[in-house]
Amino acid sequence: MDINGARVLVAGATGVLGGALTAELAGRGAHTALAGRDPDRLARAARPYPGAPTVLFDAYAPQSCARAVHDAAAALGGLDAVVTAFGSVAFGAADVVEDEVAEHLMAVNHLAPAAFFRAGLGIMPPGSVIAAFTGVVAERPQAGMADYSASKAALSAWLGAVRREARTAGIRVLDIRPGHLETGFAGRSVAGTAPPLPAGSDPRRIVAAVADAMAADAELLRTAPDGTPVVERRAG
Numbered sequence: 001m002d003i004n005g006a007r008v009l010v011a012g013a014t015g016v017l018g019g020a021l022t023a024e025l026a027g028r029g030a031h032t033a034l035a036g037r038d039p040d041r042l043a044r045a046a047r048p049y050p051g052a053p054t055v056l057f058d059a060y061a062p063q064s065c066a067r068a069v070h071d072a073a074a075a076l077g078g079l080d081a082v083v084t085a086f087g088s089v090a091f092g093a094a095d096v097v098e099d100e101v102a103e104h105l106m107a108v109n110h111l112a113p114a115a116f117f118r119a120g121l122g123i124m125p126p127g128s129v130i131a132a133f134t135g136v137v138a139e140r141p142q143a144g145m146a147d148y149s150a151s152k153a154a155l156s157a158w159l160g161a162v163r164r165e166a167r168t169a170g171i172r173v174l175d176i177r178p179g180h181l182e183t184g185f186a187g188r189s190v191a192g193t194a195p196p197l198p199a200g201s202d203p204r205r206i207v208a209a210v211a212d213a214m215a216a217d218a219e220l221l222r223t224a225p226d227g228t229p230v231v232e233r234r235a236g
Helices: 016-027 039-046 062-077 098-119 148-171 204-217
Strands: 007-011 031-036 055-057 082-084 129-131 172-177 219-223 229-232
Touching: 007 016, 007 062, 007 098, 016 031, 016 204, 016 219, 031 039, 031 062, 039 055, 055 062, 062 098, 082 098, 098 129, 098 148, 129 148, 148 172, 172 204, 204 219, 204 229
Parallel strands: 007 031, 007 082, 031 055, 082 129, 129 172, 172 219
Antiparallel strands: 219 229
């Protein structure tokens, strides 16, 4: 996909990761639409991009995610990419995390991104991209993060199946699985306290690699043990 001139919806554009990705894509010439939950934060996030459309969504309301896609497409005259860069995290042993927290994680981390992509797949042209941040926990579940890992693994599995379905339509599916990033995410958990974590990678380095992966029609982005982004054309 040619990033220059591409029409891209970034869901979660008010966050550290989504904001950095929006800046990276816009810097490469993309026409971005910004999606977020809080109208005030969304307005602030959009200030550097005069004329960029903004759309609201609630991750707990899948219909609002689908509506955000259609509203962004109407504002931009179509969509060439939909990227989700939002989520929730919780910490604690599996026998301590409450059922309501587990349900919340699955709704926000799996069902909401799937709702964005499901809507996008119905209207996006061949050559388009859908991309999601799942994280390293999608392939290496962590103790003390069972429900968070499960929610991200569920999204990754969903993307893997959709990838096979979408190839015939010429739509690429990118699974983004970075290791720990320095975004402050762990300090905003909905339950529990994060264990001691190593220093995270610079999110700006990752979002640059995401843009590269989108441009290369890649299917998987990992990070090496030293934090170096690794782009793979095929997910396997």
